Amino acid sequence: MQHPSLPLGRHYDIDGRRLMLHRSGNGGPTAVFLAGSGLMSLDYLNIHHRVAELTGSVLYDRAGNGWSDPAELPRTAAEVTDELQTLLRTAAVPGPYLLVGHSLGGAYARHYARRFPGEVAGLLLLDPFHEDLVVRAPLAARERLNRMLEDMRDQELVELTQEQIQQSRVQMAPHFAAWPEPVRKPLIERHLATWRVASQENQNLYDKVADEFRRAPDTPDVPLIVLSAMGHDATQAHLWPEELLREINESKLALHAELAAETPRGEHRILDDAGHGWLHEERPDGVLQAVNDLLRRQSSAR
Template sequence: MTPVTETDTPPLGRLYDVDGRRLMLYRSGNGGPAVVFLPGAGLFGLDYLNTHERVAELTTSVVYDRAGTGWSEPVALPRTAGEVTDELSGLLRAAGVPSPRVLVGHSLGAAYARHYAQRFPDEVAGLLLLDPFHEDMLPRAPREVREMLELMESRDLPEPAEEQLRVARGQLDEHFAAWPAAVRGPLAARHLASWRTAWQEGLNLHDVVAGEIRRAPAVPGVPTIVISALGHDATQAALWPEHLLRQINDGKRALHAELAASVPGGEHRLLGDAGHGWIHEERPDAVLQAVGDLLRRIGGPA
């Protein structure tokens, strides 16, 4: 399989030049505050397209690709949270997305959203954190989880066989069937060509990114909602034995509750029927409700 080595034209959105690197951003809707989606590891901005378009009925909505992902230019992975948040701040300025904004961060993207708020508090009006990574997840995890994770991260990923690629393409085509026709094929192909991205982006998550979040100032007291996904997730179920997955979810729920409580008026919501990886597709109603609730608290459109 040939990796993506250059940027080509995205099916939606456009490429903006930020510090000499071209980055993909797509925006819809009008009004403010704008809502900006920060993808999870290995996901692209257009993976959130269906929810994005519903948010765009309320206000300006933005999806984008971090450098090294999707249709943005390649870059060595993993990266620091500082690099990612500097890049996003520059991109939003280049695209003329008015500030302050509501950041919707998913998983790794939620860690970046929090760090963005720590570093650029005046640019953030609210936070929606979808099953977020937390810097204390690993230190507070069971020893067996820590040992298994260390073993996983010490191994390189083998090249998939042609049959595996064929099966994966079929699964991607089925998954993206609900996307617009002009998007689903290119999006599936992009994922297939970038299958290492999720693993690469997360390699420094528990040391470098976690350390950056711990050392930065507190997240500003903006309206914040944290949503925990506690339902079945096929990827998680394949990685972890059932007894460990239950412990992981119990620990995650406790950390998410603490995270919400760390912000004045922060709210923690539980979803027992959505998994980690595609929470925005399995429960788009819950995500849209949370966005609307934040907008009302901020004083924006309902």
């Protein structure tokens, strides 16, 4: 597959695949961003630049996404975390790492820390996916969720028409207006070229991957902050009926509190004015404050 040229970063050869990694800043521990499903490395570029004023910061695309080579999707959490470990070593990114994981990337960050605890200095989980979100929902909500998830899995991903692509391009432009000009157009075009990835990556999320997360070792005793986004999210509002979304969010809040309690140095913070998909853009101050706090706690623990 022919890749468009990278607007930033470079490719590293990992087990026969080229993976994109971009780094900025100096110092440690190095912040490593793990993108949510449907997003990619450069969606976090603005917050990455601000984190890089505090410490070293890394963006990357896991295989099958963004500017990295394709992979057969879905994948296991072990594959994703093994790949990240190899990439960081190959790119000579010094550890230990402050893993900043968003949504599904938050679950992968937590899994990385549980598998490789000696490599992780702290965890910042941005409205993370939790493996028990469906099974812990109230019974009526659980049944509706399962039906809707099955419908999504069975939905055929048809080719977009040129008219639909152009409409999407126009709709995305205002959102990405805050990105640097050299990145803006390539990022929009990459989203249009890889729009199927989120659905493909999520195919086994609530069965095989969820079971992987449940069987993992305990979360290590590292500084940990969980940010819950409880504000309006346009994508979620489109996908889920209002009543069901309210029940999902109530379950999510309880699960996030439990995540924070997995380590003695865990903390749960709620952002009432940010949505799930773009909390790092809607509340960058909240993300930066959490990064600052984790860096201070890690430093004081030395």
